Amino acid sequence: MECMRCVEEIEAHLECCPDCRKVINELAALREEINLSIAGIPIPTNLSVRILSAIEKEQQNTAKDIWLTGILLAVFASPVLLLFSRTFSSVFHLAYLTGTAFWRSLITLVTFISPWVTVSVGILSLFVMAIGLYIIKTLLTKFEVNEVIV
Numbered sequence: 434m435e436c437m438r439c440v441e442e443i444e445a446h447l448e449c450c451p452d453c454r455k456v457i458n459e460l461a462a463l464r465e466e467i468n469l470s471i472a473g474i475p476i477p478t479n480l481s482v483r484i485l486s487a488i489e490k491e492q493q494n495t496a497k498d499i500w501l502t503g504i505l506l507a508v509f510a511s512p513v514l515l516l517f518s519r520t521f522s523s524v525f526h527l528a529y530l531t532g533t534a535f536w537r538s539l540i541t542l543v544t545f546i547s548p549w550v551t552v553s554v555g556i557l558s559l560f561v562m563a564i565g566l567y568i569i570k571t572l573l574t575k576f577e578v579n580e581v582i583v
């Protein structure tokens with residue numbers, strides 16, 4: 434349904450605007466060209482059935498994706514729920530206390546050892562760590578793990 438007032442307005446504009454007239458003429462020519470080019474092509478008899486079934490399939494896949502996303506969110510959020518569990522909190526607190534006790538014992542022990550020994554052990558551990566990282570890097574480069582991953 435066309436609004437006659439709008440049609441009159443547009444036609445009046447087209448009469449005095451060469452740019453819009455040019456666009457309208459190009460669109461009409463394009464439309465004519467498309468009509469001529471598809472005139473000889475037969476439309477497959479089951480085309481609408483195929484399109485509708487493809488749309489239905491896509492909608493089912495979307496529903497499946499929504500379910501999958503929900504399940505994944507629940508799986509990843511479940512550890513947070515553990516924090517509200519009294520038993521888990523107790524176990525976590527016990528582990529924390531054990532770690533703290535271990536840390537305090539270590540600090541107390543270290544105060545009895547000569548500072549030079551602790552500094553030397555620290556430097557030695559950094560050195561061993563650097564050598565270990567270098568060995569890992571060499572192994573990774575040697576076996577060209579990067580290419581396997583890509």
Ligand SMILES: [Zn+2]
Nearest residue numbers: 446450452453
């Ligand atoms: Zn115009």
